[in-house]
Amino acid sequence: MSKKELESLPGVGEKIADKLVEAGCDELMTIATMSIGNLVDICDIGEKTAAKIIESAKEISDVGNFKTGMEKLKMRENVGRISTGSAALNELLGGGIETQCISEFYGAYGSSKTQIALQTSVNVQKPKKDGGLSAGAIFIDTENTFIPERVVQMAKAQGMDPEKVLKNIFVARAFNSDHQILLAEKAEEVLKNNKVGLIIVDSLTSLFRSDYIGRGELAPRQQRLNRHMHALHRLSTTYNVAILVTNQVMSRPDVLFGDPTVPIGGHIVGHQSAFRVYIRKSKKNSRVARLVDCPYLPEGEAVFKITENGVEDIK
Ligand SMILES: Nc1ncnc2c1ncn2[C@@H]1O[C@H](COP(=O)(O)OP(=O)(O)OP(=O)(O)O)[C@@H](O)[C@H]1O
Numbered sequence: 479m480s481k482k483e484l485e486s487l488p489g490v491g492e493k494i495a496d497k498l499v500e501a502g503c504d505e506l507m508t509i510a511t512m513s514i515g516n517l518v519d520i521c522d523i524g525e526k527t528a529a530k531i532i533e534s535a536k537e538i539s540d541v542g543n544f545k546t547g548m549e550k551l552k553m554r555e556n557v558g559r560i561s562t563g564s565a566a567l568n569e570l571l572g573g574g575i576e577t578q579c580i581s582e583f584y585g586a587y588g589s590s591k592t593q594i595a596l597q598t599s600v601n602v603q604k605p606k607k608d609g610g611l612s613a614g615a616i617f618i619d620t621e622n623t624f625i626p627e628r629v630v631q632m633a634k635a636q637g638m639d640p641e642k643v644l645k646n647i648f649v650a651r652a653f654n655s656d657h658q659i660l661l662a663e664k665a666e667e668v669l670k671n672n673k674v675g676l677i678i679v680d681s682l683t684s685l686f687r688s689d690y691i692g693r694g695e696l697a698p699r700q701q702r703l704n705r706h707m708h709a710l711h712r713l714s715t716t717y718n719v720a721i722l723v724t725n726q727v728m729s730r731p732d733v734l735f736g737d738p739t740v741p742i743g744g745h746i747v748g749h750q751s752a753f754r755v756y757i758r759k760s761k762k763n764s765r766v767a768r769l770v771d772c773p774y775l776p777e778g779e780a781v782f783k784i785t786e787n788g789v790e791d792i793k
């Protein structure tokens with residue numbers, strides 16, 4: 479939105495428009511989905527004015543939000559797919575990790591969530607014919623699991639120049655959940671200025687878990703997590719990038735039959751992830767991935783392995 483257009487929003491004058499631009503909040507959808515407190519802080523205005531601005535942004539963006547089926551189909555035509563490194567896993571996902579949506583990989587320690595994240599941040603850089611998008615990756619690292627040496631290993635295995643590959647991955651370490659949310663918002667700057675095809679958040683939930691510990695904190699935790707997912711989802715459609723988030727599991731004591739492991743964050747995370755993939759360790763270095771509640775692909779499983787080269791098919 480231009481500054482002129484911002485100023486035409488009821489409640490926004492020149493001064494407020496300036497502050498919105500300065501804060502990088504110059505998109506209608508951003509303003510429409512902001513909290514009152516957030517807007518108050520950014521623009522240094524009263525709550526009433528903030529509420530009015532958000533309300534009018536909501537009204538206008540809602541009208542603009544209706545898309546025809548044809549427009550939706552056109553958007554879908556631009557969906558890109560990133561190879562995971564395993565043809566079997568790609569097939570399970572309908573061709574690879576899709577842009578314009580969030581894919582969640584969840585599983586226990588060592589199930590290979592981080593390996594998949596690192597591998598796709600390498601693969602996204604390949605040309606389309608080789609399963610990439612000729613684009614870079616953003617890696618939001620919450621557990622210090624971005625290990626450059628491992629990326630070098632994977633890049634070499636693909637015959638790629640490791641230095642080039644590393645230069646094309648924008649890594650940021652998140653120190654707490656608020657910082658993580660902020661980094662996702664800041665990612666927009668990187669997206670505007672670079673060709674990026676993938677955003678990784680590894681892990682999505684670990685900092686939220688440690689920041690909101692008590693029972694009474696579950697609701698605020700879920701709210702913040704929801705907002706974070708919303709922001710990520712918006713980036714995925716606005717910039718046609720894939721979002722890959724990893725998630726740990728916990729054991730639910732009330733599940734007596736079947737597998738009691740469930741992803742952290744439950745419905746909030748699930749609701750916003752188009753693809754949920756549960757990974758578990760199997761014999762030797764093999765892994766089993768299962769696609770869970772995908773709206774348009776059949777449930778199924780794929781087997782792959784983790785080797786020195788990275789994510790591979792079992793031959
Ligand atoms: N260089 C390598 N060569 C072979 N296998 C490797 C190599 N690096 C990692 N692995 C395999 O990947 C596993 C670790 O997987 P990863 O770190 O992706 O798990 P994770 O699901 O992210 O776990 P966490 O929940 O702890 O983050 C190791 O146990 C090992 O089996």
Ligand SMILES: [Mg+2]
Binds near residue numbers: 591592593623680
């Ligand atoms: Mg990990």
